[in-house]
Structure formats: C-alpha cells, structure tokens
Amino acid sequence: MNSEEAKRLLEVFRAGGADMEDPRFAEALLQTERDRELGRWFEDQRRFDQQFAEGVKTISVPTDLRDSILAQRKVVRFSRWAQWRARAAVAASFVVLAVGGGVLATNKPAQFTEFRAELIDQAWDGGAHLDFESSDPKKIQRWLVQNDASASFSLPDGLKDAHLIGCKLVETDGLRVPMLCLTDGTRHMHLFLVDGLQLAHMPASDKPDFEKCGVWRTASWQQGGTTYVLTGMKYQTFVNKFRKGGRWTMSG
C-alpha cells in the first residue's frame, strides 16, 4: 500500500471505531509511520474528526423518548391482542348463528377498527373538506342541530387550545357523524364524535386506542357515551399533549 492508497482509506478511519477489525487499516496506519507528511495529515484529521464526533454526540436526546417508544409498543401490542380477540369473538358468534340456522348477512362493520377505517375513508372521499366553516363552537353546534346531527359534545380539555376551523357531517354505516376540523397552529386535525356506538372492541375511556389507519395516525377513546376519534397528529404529539405522567388525560 502506498501513501496515496493509505490516505484514501484513512479518510474513513476512526480510532477505536467500527472498522478496527478491518486489516487494511492496520496496513494504512503503518504507512503513516513510514511517511511523515502522511502522518501529520492523519493526526490533523483525527483531531478534526474527534471534535465533530463530539459535536454530533451533543445532539440532546429527549429524556422521555425511550419510555415513549416502550409505551408505544405496549399500546400496539394491546391493540393487536384486542383485534385478535374481537376477530375470535366475531368468528365464534358466526358459528353459533350458523349452527342455529340463522346465518346473519350484514355489511355493517363488526368491530370498531373497521368502523374507524370507514369513517376516515368517508371523511376524505374527495368531496368538500368542510360543510360549515366557523371558529365558534356554539355556531357549529347550532349548525349540527339544524342538520339533525348530535351536538352534545364538549371539546376535550386536551384540545382547548386548538383552533376550530369548521365541521362536516360524515355519513357512514347509516350514521351521520360530526367531524370537527381543528388546528393546533401547525397541524391539521380531525375529531370525529360518534354517539351511542356499540361495536366489538370499542376503545376504553382510560386506555386510548392508538393506531395507524391508512395514512392517518389515530387516537380513539370514549367519554360519556360518545366515542372520539382524533386523526392527523403524530405519535409524539399525541403522547405529549394527552398523556401526562403516563396517564391519559383527554377523557379524565
């Protein structure tokens, strides 16, 4: 190996680094001892790299990131287990009905996850984004009443700071579901409010169901007979805004 070859290789050398087992580096390092000019160049580069490596390692990592990642896995695992249970329950019900001679034929979603997917699909069916624009919750409620939709919701505390843009009525599965459009200043969110929904594996009030639904991140929960489905935020935003001290605060 000549000095030019050694220099090219040593461009990617890190002392004690991930390439230490590569025997070609040992040869290149020997060349720095034979060629003093190469040796000086190498020492200067090592000093330079060391300071940049330290710089990269000063990028501060959020202190709660590890816990958030681990908490997210638990939520996902819970959700999957619940989905499996729901599927098993539906399958068992089907068998019982079939044996009894009453095979049930229906297109209605059997479980909450399907309903949620339909809801979100319907909300983005290519039609107008909003049926009614207003930042005033009372005006929105009045409009909902005028259109024979439920208007008995209250905006959760976690969304009190959000700015209302308007609403839309989403028709799915024979229901007319109000969808509120909000923004927190940077992100666009949709909050669906469904009254009296009774499906397999509904989200709990104290254990929000975090799930990715198509391109949307969603969080779903229940409060006072209303099922809330919030979409459009990222995992971390959900966690930061609505979970404090590991507890869900949206419906508390």
Added chain:
Amino acid sequence: MTLDDATFEQIVTAYYEPLYRFAFSLVQRESDARDLTQDTFAQLGRKSHQVQEQAKVKSWLFTTLYRAFVDSHRWKTRYPHVEADDAVNEMPAVTADAGDRLDAETALQALKEVPEVFRVPLTLFYLDQHSYLEIAEILGVPVGTVMSRISRGRAMLRQLMEDRPRNLISFDKLKRSVVL
C-alpha cells in the same frame, strides 16, 4: 428474530440515542426526529421477522429510518442527479489548523449547513455506530461513493470552519460549486 418484550427493551436502550441523533441530522426538527425514531421502532415491532439475527438489528434500524426519511421527504426528487464525486476538484483545500478552532456547538452548526448528500454519511461516520461498509449498505450506495462523500463532506466542513469567523465566503456559494 424473536422479539419478546425484554429483547425489544434491550434494543431500544442500546440504539434509541444514536438513532434519534441520526434522525435529527436528517430532519433538523425535534418533533420530526422523534416521530422517525418512534416509527422505526414501531416497524421493528411489526417486522422483526425481517431481521434474521439480532446482530443485524442495528443496521436494520438505521436503514429503515433512512428509507422512511427518503420516502417522506422525496429525497431523490429534491436531489435527482447527485454526483458528488464529480466535484472532487472543486473542493476547498484542507488546512492544518481548522480543527483547533472547533467546539461541539460550532461543529454541530457547521454540520447542519453541509448539503444533505454529504451530511448523511458524515453523521453516520461521526456517530461511529457502523463500519463504512455498513454505512454504504444503509444508504444503498457503493462503498467508494460513501468514502468520497465523507471525504468531500469533511472538506466542506473544514472550509466552513475556516470561513466562519471572517464570513468571507457564503456557504451557498460553496454549495453551488457542488453538482446537485
């Protein structure tokens, strides 16, 4: 690879910090870096069968994060014909004392100003989690390209550090000298 809770936690503990730092170097925003990092571990939870052995999990995480970044930012659209190697003769000369004037904060700031095509391999290089062969795999480029980009990126950093106190050369000018 079987991924029980204990193994998952062990992997998260070992890699969440360098992974986040890599994500931050890509997106330059804490919230986006968090999302990229969390999404990557969420993918590991769902697709652990793709990782044949635990020794490969680190590279899998970095590769997955990088691909997610590329997909979401249409990286290749923004930089359709990056041929950094063509710029070899246009890179500034290296001086001996640039490194002495560095501190960590300045270093980080300078790194942010380096075009992405160089910043990504440089960050992986300085994070020192992977061999340069693995960096090539993560980025999906030939080994020689990685070596060149690290070398050119470092040269740009040196030029930045040289010029920073005097503000003699706009770094935009330096960037324009690279065929992007």
